[in-house]
Amino acid sequence: MIEDYDIRMRNFRMVPTGNFEITRNGKKVEIRKGRDIYATAKGEFLPKEWKDAALAEIERCGEMDILHAIEHHVRENCVWLHKESEIEEYAIECHCCRAYLHWPEWQENAGIAPAQKPEEPAPLYEDGGTIIWM
Numbered sequence: 001m002i003e004d005y006d007i008r009m010r011n012f013r014m015v016p017t018g019n020f021e022i023t024r025n026g027k028k029v030e031i032r033k034g035r036d037i038y039a040t041a042k043g044e045f046l047p048k049e050w051k052d053a054a055l056a057e058i059e060r061c062g063e064m065d066i067l068h069a070i071e072h073h074v075r076e077n078c079v080w081l082h083k084e085s086e087i088e089e090y091a092i093e094c095h096c097c098r099a100y101l102h103w104p105e106w107q108e109n110a111g112i113a114p115a116q117k118p119e120e121p122a123p124l125y126e127d128g129g130t131i132i133w134m
Contacts, residue, residue, distance in 0.1 A: 001061075002054070002057050002058055002061055002098075003096065003098065004041040004042045005042060006040060006041065006093075006096045006097040007040055007093060007096070008040060008041070010039075011036070012034055013035055013037055014034055014035075015032060015033055017032065017033050018030075019031045038050045047089075051089055054095075058095060063095070066095065066100075067092065069106075070094055070095050073105065073106065074087050074091045
């Protein structure tokens with residue numbers, strides 16, 4: 001499922017490189033490098049790995065046309081994103097968390113097919129005939 005690649009948390013960790021250096025006091029210290037790590041329901045990924053895995057899942061589910069429409073929307077409306085790679089990553093993130101379903105422009109102009117619209121919850125009736133939504 002595409003929702004399994006929704007980014008729940010972005011972590012920054014210092015990871016050891018395996019190399020050492022001698023400080024000015026003569027102490028041997030391990031060299032570390034900072035890494036971004038995305039935590040999802042499928043596990044933890046580096047940004048490039050997450051992007052590749054999420055794209056593969058979107059393609060496997062046959063929703064590339066939706067992704068292209070989201071990229072067009074992001075390119076038009078998200079002016080803080082300048083590079084094409086930033087636009088693509090943000091579009092994939094919006095696709096994975098299904099944020100586009102809540103955009104008014106998307107619902108009016110993009111035309112979500114009836115099979116792709118989120119389903120309304122089924123009403124449950126109590127004794128008095130009132131409807132309770134669950």
